[in-house]
Amino acid sequence: MATSTIERSKRKTKIQEALVGWGFVSIPMGLFFVLSIGIFFYAIYISTYNWGIMGPRGFLGIENYTKAIHDPIFLKAIRNSILYAALVVPLQTMAGLILALLVNSKIKGSRFFRSSFYFPSVASSAAITTLFIFLMAPEGLFNKILTFFGVDVPNLFNQGAWLSDSRTALFSVIGLNAWTTSGTMMLFYLANLQSIDGSYTEAAIMDGASRRQVFWYITMPLLKPAHFFVVTSGMIGALQLYDQAILAGGADGSPDYSLMTMVLYIYNACFRQFAFGYASAIGVILFIIIFSLTMFQKLIFGNDAWKAND
Amino acid sequence: MINMAKFRRYFFYGTLIAYSAFTIVPFLWSLSTSIKPQDEVYQSNLIPHNPTARAYATVFGKIQPNFPSLFANSLFIACVVVILHLIFASLAGYAFARLRFPGRDVLFYLVLGSMMIPDQLRLVPIYQLMVKMGLISDRPSNYLAIFLVKAISAADIFLMRQYFLTIPRELEDAAKIDGAGPVQTFVRIMLPNAMPVMATVAILTFQGTWNDLFWPSIILQSPNHWTLPFGILQFKGQFSTDWPPIMALVVLSTLPILATYIFGQRYIINMQLGSSVKG
The missing domain is CATH 1.10.3720.10 (MetI-like)
Structure with a gap:
């Protein structure tokens, strides 16, 4: 009885710690995923298009390269x-x-x-x-x-x-x-x-x-x-x-x-x-x-x- | 033998003094040129014969945007970016150093790896994204684009994490025994103990943002939003041969950096480099 209470409270602390961890990194990592990782793949995507002021005008493959x-x-x-x-x-x-x-x-x-x-x-x-x-x-x-x-x-x-x-x-x-x-x-x-x-x-x-x-x-x-x-x-x-x-x-x-x-x-x-x-x-x-x-x-x-x- | 040692000593100090003259004289020269009248600009006297404040009157009043406007923009942008870095880097740095949660190490390695993505690769997609979000305009929302681009610094997250790792665990354990949760521990124990690294992040971010020419030259649309380095780039073309006002801008834009340098030197020398090289 006593051990299970301790274990339960230990698990509770663990879950709490994980939630706080995610909470702490959520905003910085959210911005990071959009503005660094996402942008990286967006750059590769754009590089395969004929892309002017008005946006993409047709797929080019590796022609830009x-x-x-x-x-x-x-x-x-x-x-x-x-x-x-x-x-x-x-x-x-x-x-x-x-x-x-x-x-x-x-x-x-x-x-x-x-x-x-x-x-x-x-x-x-x-x-x-x-x-x-x-x-x-x-x-x-x-x-x-x-x-x-x-x-x-x-x-x-x-x-x-x-x-x-x-x-x-x-x-x-x-x-x-x-x-x-x-x-x-x-x-x-x-x-x-x-x-x-x-x-x-x-x-x-x-x-x-x-x-x-x-x-x-x-x-x-x-x-x-x-x-x-x-x-x-x-x-x-x-x-x-x-x-x-x-x-x-x-x-x-x-x-x-x-x-x-x-x-x-x-x-x-x-x-x-x-x-x-x-x-x-x-x-x-x-x-x-x-x-x-x-x-x-x-x-x-x-x-x-x-x-x-x- | 004694003469040899003496010679070596003179040579040693001679080199040091010569090289520091080499680093200091150019700055003195810009100061001197900024108070010279036009006809003395190319003369090789360090002390002007007829010093004049004309250049300073020009940059404070006549040019558009004038120095106070450029200065205010630089200061505003640098301060906001410093605050963003302090908040985001301390939160993420602490979580990566001390909290256990699934996916932590993968995330941290992604942050480290992203340091290899050059800003210039981000230029086109970021610009397109900001255009789509309507942030590339003459309106004050243009500032938001700069803040978004600069909000996250992988290097600062790394720096903070390394520092939090060195804070003794006993401090945290003591707080936990007193019944403090992770958030309280962070605010009451970890942050006050992390002041030196916060100062380092603040100073380096301030200097980096204050000096940045690349992003402002791409994002800022209205002259009312220009920063000092961008202003220098623009006026250098306009004033092609009238050097004193440009030198006045050079002097004035260097002063805040000199101030952060004098007051913050110890944080930079002991901290940033210690953690990046020694670990």
Whole structure:
């Protein structure tokens, strides 16, 4: 009699807990299912239609996809996005690691240095890109500094027009973003560095390892979770380049499509050509690229780096 | 030997100081340009010879929409999104961390997996959905579209869950023995103990929403609804060579971020990164 009452009340608590659990997640998960999961499948659906301002005008199957891979401007956008990611990711990773190592040592003013290194990554990309466009203008501060160091700017191959010459525009944006994002990457490395147990390095030094050996054989492998996180999130962010491109090059990614990125191309297909089916197909292609690169990196770094997130 | 160590020390500090100059000078330059008269804009003096407040008068009055309007919109949107994230992420985060209910783990892995869906894939279907719902218009209901798009953040749910996992179970058990149900336990015990992570979520969400250019440039229709980054994008085209007013907007839009940064730094550095890298 007594046990069954206890069991009944235990079951009652269990059911109550489940109901509260569902209650707590119901609204967030409801929104999530519509605006994230549902929208994902809706995107694939739209991408198979000829979809204009007035809605769907006929089923196309994979025609939007074949159209995309034959479009020279889209191919240019892919090339730009990949070149951008291939340069920005190593630059921001290296800069982030070096900055983290610098400010991790016990030095005077490390808080100040940490804050000033991190600040560019919290300022808005609109503000910072606009500022950068001003600094990189032909008469701007950057060229003044080059002139000070003896560079003959007016006779440079691009006459110092860093953002309005199609040969240097993308590389200038790469420089800008390696600078702004390195602060974030520094923080990720810093968090990881501070979690490393000092006894490993001490033991290695006791055994006569040099500073260099300690760094390459002890510290670097222990930074694996940060390497994975920095490279993966850096790659995903880089492939989504939009703000800096539209600010510096306008919707066309000027000059000469040198700043046309995959996302800017989606924007154009949507709001200038009103080809929503086509734009959606490009979104799906972007997702496939990001998804396969993430899986590929997971494979390289192994499963334990992934698990470090749990 | 001593000289070598000294040299290393100088080199070390030299690098640190040089790099921090590299990050600070551009911002000082925008401040300086915003108070320069037009003819000094391209001169390389940091301190203006004839400082003027013309640019600030322009952005506060002459431009349409003016700075106060852009600022109010940015602040309104950022605050609502912060509140939505705090409510939804704490509810879902707590349920995923501590409550047992069927389907919990499947749901949680779906949330984690969804972080790989780029916003740009969502652009077309979200836009179509919002058009169907009549939210793409000049009316104030246009704000609702932004709130819906940004209401749920998988990253914040994850962050909250990880934090709730670290709160000792004894606290909860004590409340249960006192007869508190799950809702009471959540409100009276868990939420007060989760203040540091709530602060982290609030600051990161505020900064992310305040700085966002992508969704406002797609969703907001009326200039009366523009946010600061969107305003900067628009005015940069209009004012092509008149830099001081644009630099004034750059300075003014960075100040709130600087404020959240100064007051909230410790929450970001210790929390967000700790939980995403260390676990």
